[in-house]
Structure formats: C-alpha cells, structure tokens
Amino acid sequence: MKSLLQAPTTDETNEQSSDGLLRLSIPQIFVRLETDKDGLSSKEAAERLRLYGPNEPVVAGKNALAIQFLRLFLNPLVLILLCASVISIVLGDRIDAIIIIVIVLLSNILNFTQTFRSQRIVENLRAEVAPTATVLRDGRWQEIRRHVLVPGDIIQLHAGDLVPADARLIEAKDLHVQQAALTGESLPVEKQVDGDAAPTANLVEIPGGIFLGTSIVSGSGQAIIVATGPRTTFGDIAAHLVQRPPETEFERGIRRFGFLIMQTVFFLVIFIVLVGFIGKHPPFETLLFAIALAVGLTPEFLPMITTVTLGQGAMRMAKHKVIVKHLEAIQNFGSIDVLCSDKTGTITSGQTHLESALGLDQQPSPQVFLLGYLNSSCETGFKSPLDEAILSEPAPDIQAYHKLDEIPFDFERRCLSVVVQHADQALLITKGAPESVLELCAAYELNGEQIVLDRSSGQECDIAINMYRHLSEQGYRTLAVAYRALPVRSQYTLADEQQLTLLGFLIFADPVKDDVAQVLLDLKRDGVQVKILSGDNELVTQHVCEQVGLESPRIVLGQELEHMTDPALAHVAEEVNIFARVSPAQKNRIIYALKLNKHVVGYMGDGINDAPSLHTADVGISVASAVDIARDAASIILLEQSLQVLHQGILEGRKAFGNVIKYLLMGTSSNFGNMFSMAGAYVFLPFLPMLATQILLNNFLYDCAQITIPTDNVDDSYVKKPQHWDIGLIRNFMIFIGPISSIFDFLTFFLMLQVFHASAVLFHTGWFVESLATQTLVLFVIRTAGNPFRSRPSIPLLTTTILIVLIGLVLPFTPLAGPLGFTPLPPLYFFFLWVMVAIYLFMVQLVKVQLMKRLAH
Ligand SMILES: Nc1ncnc2c1ncn2[C@@H]1O[C@H](COP(=O)(O)OP(=O)(O)OP(=O)(O)O)[C@@H](O)[C@H]1O
Numbered sequence: 001m002k003s004l005l006q007a008p009t010t011d012e013t014n015e016q017s018s019d020g021l022l023r024l025s026i027p028q029i030f031v032r033l034e035t036d037k038d039g040l041s042s043k044e045a046a047e048r049l050r051l052y053g054p055n056e057p058v059v060a061g062k063n064a065l066a067i068q069f070l071r072l073f074l075n076p077l078v079l080i081l082l083c084a085s086v087i088s089i090v091l092g093d094r095i096d097a098i099i100i101i102v103i104v105l106l107s108n109i110l111n112f113t114q115t116f117r118s119q120r121i122v123e124n125l126r127a128e129v130a131p132t133a134t135v136l137r138d139g140r141w142q143e144i145r146r147h148v149l150v151p152g153d154i155i156q157l158h159a160g161d162l163v164p165a166d167a168r169l170i171e172a173k174d175l176h177v178q179q180a181a182l183t184g185e186s187l188p189v190e191k192q193v194d195g196d197a198a199p200t201a202n203l204v205e206i207p208g209g210i211f212l213g214t215s216i217v218s219g220s221g222q223a224i225i226v227a228t229g230p231r232t233t234f235g236d237i238a239a240h241l242v243q244r245p246p247e248t249e250f251e252r253g254i255r256r257f258g259f260l261i262m263q264t265v266f267f268l269v270i271f272i273v274l275v276g277f278i279g280k281h282p283p284f285e286t287l288l289f290a291i292a293l294a295v296g297l298t299p300e301f302l303p304m305i306t307t308v309t310l311g312q313g314a315m316r317m318a319k320h321k322v323i324v325k326h327l328e329a330i331q332n333f334g335s336i337d338v339l340c341s342d343k344t345g346t347i348t349s350g351q352t353h354l355e356s357a358l359g360l361d362q363q364p365s366p367q368v369f370l371l372g373y374l375n376s377s378c379e380t381g382f383k384s385p386l387d388e389a390i391l392s393e394p395a396p397d398i399q400a401y402h403k404l405d406e407i408p409f410d411f412e413r414r415c416l417s418v419v420v421q422h423a424d425q426a427l428l429i430t431k432g433a434p435e436s437v438l439e440l441c442a443a444y445e446l447n448g449e450q451i452v453l454d455r456s457s458g459q460e461c462d463i464a465i466n467m468y469r470h471l472s473e474q475g476y477r478t479l480a481v482a483y484r485a486l487p488v489r490s491q492y493t494l495a496d497e498q499q500l501t502l503l504g505f506l507i508f509a510d511p512v513k514d515d516v517a518q519v520l521l522d523l524k525r526d527g528v529q530v531k532i533l534s535g536d537n538e539l540v541t542q543h544v545c546e547q548v549g550l551e552s553p554r555i556v557l558g559q560e561l562e563h564m565t566d567p568a569l570a571h572v573a574e575e576v577n578i579f580a581r582v583s584p585a586q587k588n589r590i591i592y593a594l595k596l597n598k599h600v601v602g603y604m605g606d607g608i609n610d611a612p613s614l615h616t617a618d619v620g621i622s623v624a625s626a627v628d629i630a631r632d633a634a635s636i637i638l639l640e641q642s643l644q645v646l647h648q649g650i651l652e653g654r655k656a657f658g659n660v661i662k663y664l665l666m667g668t669s670s671n672f673g674n675m676f677s678m679a680g681a682y683v684f685l686p687f688l689p690m691l692a693t694q695i696l697l698n699n700f701l702y703d704c705a706q707i708t709i710p711t712d713n714v715d716d717s718y719v720k721k722p723q724h725w726d727i728g729l730i731r732n733f734m735i736f737i738g739p740i741s742s743i744f745d746f747l748t749f750f751l752m753l754q755v756f757h758a759s760a761v762l763f764h765t766g767w768f769v770e771s772l773a774t775q776t777l778v779l780f781v782i783r784t785a786g787n788p789f790r791s792r793p794s795i796p797l798l799t800t801t802i803l804i805v806l807i808g809l810v811l812p813f814t815p816l817a818g819p820l821g822f823t824p825l826p827p828l829y830f831f832f833l834w835v836m837v838a839i840y841l842f843m844v845q846l847v848k849v850q851l852m853k854r855l856a857h
Pocket residue numbers: 342343344345383384386387409414415416431432433434478479533534535536537582607609
C-alpha cells in the first residue's frame with residue numbers, strides 16, 4: 001500500500017465507482033494517518049479541496065447565475081411575447097418588436113439584479129453564523145469553516161457538535177451519536193474506535209463510522225474524514241435535512257394568490273381572443289393585445305419584491321444583531337404571537353457562578369467542592385454553564401485522582417457520574433438535579449458520619465430536601481453531589497449509579513438580566529405572549545419569573561405532562577406560562593400543542609436539549625454561542641443573547657411583512673382594475689383601447705414605481721400586532737377597490753370620445769397617462785390603513801412614484817412619442833386628469849377605511 005503523503009490524483013489512488021463518483025477508500029486514509037500525526041498541511045488541504053471540491057451536499061454549478069437569469073425568460077407569457085416580436089420583425093414591423101424586446105429585457109434585468117443582490121446579502125449574513133469544525137492542520141487545532149474540510153482531515157468532536165462529513169473514529173470517549181435522521185433509530189448509539197475492522201470495510205458496517213447529518217449527544221472523540229460533500233454516505237438525506245423548512249403560511253398564501261391570478265389571466269386571454277374573433281379584429285393584433293394584458297395582470301415582480309423586501313428586512317435586523325438564516329423565516333418572525341424560551345441565558349444572564357459548596361450541616365464543605373470539581377473536570381460531554389462555573393473556581397489538588405470512566409449527562413436522568421481512582425479504590429461521583437440524585441441515594445453524610453436511609457419504609461432524606469427547597473426558593477440553582485465506593489474496573493455502567501451517599505450541594509447564582517422585565521412588558525404590549533419552558537426546578541423558575549414580572553396562574557411540571565393527553569395539554573399550554581422540570585421531548589410537545597391551537601410559535605434556546613423544539617417551532621431562535629445542533633436547527637440567530645434584540649427583530653419582521661402585502665394589494669386593486677377596464681373597452685371600441693406595446697410599457701413603468709416598496713415606512717399601528725396572512729383582505733381589495741379604478745377609466749374613455757372627439761392615437765395617449773397616474777399614485781392611499789396625510793412614505797418610494805408619473809406625463813411630448821404611438825395632449829385634458837385623480841384617490845380612501853373597519857371587527 002502506498003502512502004498518501006501526496007495529494008491523491010484521480011488516476012492513481014481513487015477508484016471511479018459505478019455511480020461515476022470519486023471515492024477515496026479507507027485503507028489509503030489509514031496509511032496516511034499512520035505516517036503523519038500533524039494532520040494535513042494547509043498546502044495539501046488546498047490541493048485536496050481543489051480535487052474533491054467543497055464539503056457541501058450539492059455543489060452549485062458554475063453557470064448557476066446564467067441559468068437563474070435565463071429562467072426568467074421561461075415564463076410562457078414572456079416566451080409568447082418574444083415569439084410575437086420575431087413574427088413582427090418578419091412582418092416588417094420592426095419598431096414594435098424592438099420596443100417589446102427592450103421592455104422584456106429591461107424588466108428581467110431589473111428583476112434579476114434586485115433578486116441577486118438580496119440573495120447575496122442573505123448568503124453573507126448566513127456565512128457569519130455558519131458552523132465550523134475543529135480541525136488538526138499544520139500540527140495545530142483550528143476552527144475552520146466546514147465547507148473547506150477535505151478527506152484526510154483530522155477533526156475533534158464534542159457533545160453538541162454536528163458531524164461535518166463522513167469520518168472514521170480514531171479516538172472516542174463515551175461518544176454517543178444521534179443518527180435518527182439517517183437510520184430512524186431515535187436513541188443515541190455509542191460509537192467506538194475499531195482499529196481492527198477490516199481496512200476495506202464499508203463505513204456503514206463498522207462501529208467507528210460517523211456520518212454527515214448526525215450529531216454528537218455526549219462524549220467526545222477524534223476522527224479522520226473519509227468522504228466529504230456529495231460523496232458522503234447519506235449526503236442526499238443530509239442535504240434534504242439542511243434544506244429549508246416546509247412551506248410557511250405566507251408562502252402558501254402567495255402561491256395560491258399566484259394561482260388565482262393565473263386563472264384570471266387564462267380566462268381573460270380566451271375572452272379577448274373570442275371578442276376579437278367575433279368582432280373581426282385583425283388576429284395578430286388581438287393576440288398581442290391579449291398577451292400584453294396578461295403580462296400586465298401578472299405580478300411578475302412579486303417574487304423579486306418579496307425577496308428584496310425580506311432581504312432589506314434581514315439587513316435591518318442584522319443592524320440589531322439578529323441574523324436571519326432563511327429569508328422565509330422573517331414573515332413568520334413577524335407573526336409570532338407566542339414566544340417560548342428556556343430560562344438560562346435568556347431571562348437570566350447565563351453567567352452562572354458558584355456561590356458555595358455546602359455540606360448537609362449547611363456549612364461550606366471543601367469535600368463537596370472537591371467531588372464537584374472532579375466530576376466537572378473529568379466529564380467529556382457538553383460543558384454546561386454549571387460546569388463552567390465550577391471549573392472557573394481555583395482548582396483543588398486533584399493529582400491523586402485519575403479518571404476511570406464516566407456515565408454521561410442526559411436530560412431525562414438530569415445527572416452525570418464520573419468514576420475516579422484514588423489509591424487502590426474507585427470512587428463514583430454523581431452530580432445532578434437534587435430530585436434525581438436523591439432518588440439514587442441510600443445514605444447521607446452528616447458531620448463526617450454516614451446515616452443510612454431506610455428506603456423500604458419510604459424514609460426520605462428530609463434534611464436534604466428542606467435544604468435544597470429553601471435554597472431554590474431564594475432563586476439559587478442547586479446541584480446535589482453524591483458518591484459511592486466501588487472496586488476498580490475498566491468500565492462502569494448506569495447500573496452502578498445507585499446506592500449512593502449524599503454529601504452536599506453546590507449552590508449557584510444566575511442573576512436575572514437587567515432589561516428583561518421591560519422587554520417582557522413591551523412584548524406583551526405588541527401582542528407576543530412569553531412562556532418559559534425550563535428544565536430547572538419549579539422553585540427556582542418561579543423565583544426568576546417573579547423577579548421579571550412574568551405571571552402564570554400556576555406552574556406545570558414535567559411529571560404532570562407525562563400523564564396528560566394531547567387535548568388536555570393544548571388547553572393547559574394555552575393558559576399556563578411557566579413550565580418547570582420539562583424534558584426536551586416535553587418542551588417539544590408543548591410547542592406542538594401551541595401550534596395546534598393556531599399560534600405562530602417562536603422558540604428560543606441554546607442547548608442540546610433545545611434542538612427538537614427549535615425544529616418544531618414556526619421560528620427557531622438561537623444565539624451565536626449556542627451549541628452547533630441548536631444553531632443549526634434555528635432559523636434566526638441572535639448575536640447577543642438579549643430579549644431586547646429579539647423584540648426589535650420581531651418588529652422588523654412585521655415591517656417586511658407589511659411591505660410585501662402592500663405590493664399585493666396594489667396588484668390586486670389598481671392594476672387589476674386597469675387591466676379589466678381595458679378588456680371591457682375592447683368590446684365597445686372599434687380600435688384597440690391601447691396598443692400592446694403601450695400596455696407593456698405602462699406595466700413596466702408601474703412596476704418600476706414599486707421597486708422601492710421594500711424601503712417604505714410601515715405604520716406604527718401595523719407593527720404593534722402580530723401579522724398574519726389575510727386572504728380576505730386581498731380579496732376584498734380586489735372586489736371593492738379594483739372597480740373604482742374602472743369607473744375612472746371609463747370616465748376617461750367617455751371624455752376622450754365625447755369631449756375631445758379623440759382619434760385612436762389621442763385616445764391611447766389619454767388613457768395611457770390617466771391609467772399610469774391613477775394606478776401609481778394610489779399607492780399613497782393603499783400603503784397605510786389610516787389617513788395618507790398622516791403616514792409618511794419613504795423618500796425613495798416618494799421619488800420613484802412621482803418620477804414615474806412625470807415620465808408618463810412628459811412622454812407624449814418627446815421624440816419617443818412617435819414610435820410609441822403617442823401624440824401631445826390638449827391642455828384641457830390635464831385639468832380633467834387632476835380632478836379625476838383627486839376624486840379617485842379620495843374614493844379609494846373612503847372605501848379602504850370602510851374595509852379596514854369591517855376587518856377590525
Ligand atoms: N453539567 C451538569 N451536571 C449535572 N447536572 C446538570 C448539569 N447540567 C444540567 N444539570 C441538571 O439538569 C437540569 C436541566 O438542565 P438545564 O438547566 O440545562 O435545562 P434547561 O431546560 O436548558 O433549563 P434552563 O431553562 O435553565 O436553561 C438542571 O436544572 C440541573 O439540575
């Protein structure tokens with residue numbers, strides 16, 4: 001076997017498998033490992049990265065951008081338009097064709113660049129919070145981005161980490177891996193190093209194989225990467241896992257809305273073609289007119305406006321130190337009406353410190369501290385803030401002890417044990433939640449004496465229970481410390497974790513954050529109810545909640561939830577605001593129950609125990625310092641763990657939501673009305689109400705005026721309550737506001753024919769200017785639920801809207817008028833125009849206020 005000190009080349013060391021993928025086989029990696037304990041050199045790693053590609057499930061093609069752009073032309077309407085232009089050119093009508101092509105091109109370029117910019121922004125933000133891996137390179141452990149990992153890299157793994165690629169263990173300490181997502185097995189599996197497994201063995205078949213898409217629940221280890229990116233065993237599934245969550249209510253709404261419009265467009269086209277056929281209009285002209293109307297009706301900028309609005313929302317949130325991983329999360333963020341959170345680090349500072357270590361005589365006990373310290377320093381699982389608090393104290397002398405084994409922490413047992421050897425004896429040291437540890441104790445130690453508990457007669461250790469209850473009521477977090485002497489062995493199991501002797505308590509203080517009480521009030525005022533789901537005991541939780549003014553009719557414990565049916569829980573979850581001693585699975589159940597009650601639920605947490613709930617909630621919120629699993633499951637990451645930024649973020653979410661809705665309301669009311677009057681006029685007029693090119697231009701200018709909607713201000717009254725997708729509102733706008741615009745279109749229609757005795761060209765021009773002005777200016781009315789004079793639009797929105805109306809007014813007087821089919825308008829026209837625009841806006845305002853009133857009821 002040859003050494004892999006050189007980067008492998010395709011023809012030398014890799015085999016092309018039947019599926020055409022390049023596989024680096026395990027034996028080669030082994031040789032590599034034996035020859036070099038310093039990890040890869042950066043040079044070699046770079047070389048391999050070039051060879052194997054980045055460690056990403058699906059590699060975006062080189063031409064992805066070009067494809068994204070070209071896809072915009074795949075819209076059937078656009079295709080027909082382009083075909084029609086080609087036909088026009090053949091028929092000798094160059095000017096029309098050129099106009100159409102220019103408009104289609106401009107529109108798509110605008111669409112593409114805007115979308116692209118927003119996507120870039122989000123990608124950059126996401127990169128800021130992307131998970132890293134601890135890798136041995138150039139003989140040094142370093143944190144690097146996961147996508148630059150290559151086969152042959154040696155990585156370190158700890159509890160809470162996501163496995164970044166397929167790897168084989170070379171060192172493992174009580175390493176438990178959760179691989180439910182890949183194998184369906186819900187319990188964590190222990191993984192071991194298997195030096196003696198056949199070197200050619202398939203990774204799946206050996207106990208030392210760990211895979212992309214799984215996560216470390218407890219323990220720690222080192223592994224060598226054997227496959228990255230698309231070559232990983234479960235790459236497909238893993239890619240699926242990291243994909244964005246299922247469709248949100250908002251996305252579904254938008255999709256249905258699009259469908260509704262498509263149907264309308266379809267019938268409209270059929271209608272026009274029929275009328276054209278019966279009225280013996282020239283067929284080609286009729287077709288072009290119908291298609292132009294269809295294009296006018298389609299909100300083709302909707303995806304772009306959504307992306308840009310959300311992108312801008314994401315950027316504003318980033319200024320408040322809130323990072324959005326998926327754009328879609330923003331709408332949900334604004335809709336949250338129940339926010340569940342765990343306690344440590346959100347309500348409390350999370351900077352826990354050890355107040356004291358007490359024996360059962362309530363006096364400071366160096367012995368309790370020593371055992372607590374041994375326990376924390378020997379455990380290799382996830383270091384909780386409690387462990388960190390213990391370890392930050394001056395170390396006691398622990399040289400005489402060395403570690404034999406450990407039984408890692410889990411959130412159901414709520415305790416953890418380590419076994420150390422002292423002289424020729426083994427000592428099992430357990431620390432954990434007092435209720436859990438007390439159940440494992442058969443004796444307690446008081447003033448150096450062991451007192452045996454008679455468990456058979458149900459005797460409880462009252463002295464300890466009273467002590468920890470008293471401490472909890474004062475808001476101290478307590479961990480019980482117990483021990484047991486055992487013979488020296490190489491392995492210990494859960495079965496050894498019994499018959500313990502209780503020694504005392506470790507007392508921690510975790511002060512409440514300063515601003516929490518105020519933020520809770522603000523959240524409540526803005527329609528968000530806060531609930532605390534804590535794994536801590538009820539007394540501490542209650543104390544903390546009292547301090548911040550969070551009220552609850554009662555506190556529900558995890559035990560109680562165990563016997564509760566789902567409907568009962570749905571009821572309880574509604575009224576209770578504080579849950580204590582809940583396990584990760586129970587947290588998850590509560591979130592489900594709230595979702596069933598039609599709440600939009602946010603969940604905020606940072607621990608391994610929070611990951612399932614972060615997934616289940618409509619919006620998972622985590623913090624930059626959280627464990628990988630939690631950060632990965634969350635769609636929103638707070639760079640500061642503060643409820644203040646969270647509140648800001650929710651308001652930003654509502655703003656973004658509000659701006660997208662504005663675009664929709666505009667599309668369904670003014671634009672819809674316009675296109676319909678156009679179709680109606682077609683029935684009565686001997687000529688086309690407007691040329692196809694003019695409709696396209698009108699629509700394009702109208703769209704341009706809307707591009708700045710994402711920058712717009714949103715009324716305070718709108719931001720003050722959670723916003724939900726409301727199809728009723730959109731429908732009502734379509735039914736009641738749309739026709740108002742038609743009234744004024746027909747008024748123009750009448751004026752042009754009766755007052756100005758207009759020719760076709762003058763008619764077109766008059767209608768073009770009127771429809772552009774009404775359709776665009778109505779934005780000032782629709783953008784607010786209240787009085788337009790009291791709600792200030794953003795400067796960019798004001799500028800583009802006025803500019804577009806001006807362009808419309810000036811166009812007929814420019815040299816472009818000829819090619820576009822316009823002619824200068826008589827001065828009297830402008831008098832009528834302004835009167836009509838004013839009355840139109842006034843009427844829309846009246847109807848809108850009525851609609852909003854009805855909605856409020
Ligand atoms: N490192 C540890 N060693 C022993 N016991 C621990 C450790 N970490 C946590 N526990 C016990 O498990 C309980 C639940 O853990 P934890 O407090 O992290 O849950 P949580 O649901 O995240 O609660 P919180 O709302 O306080 O964040 C703790 O109250 C404590 O009793």
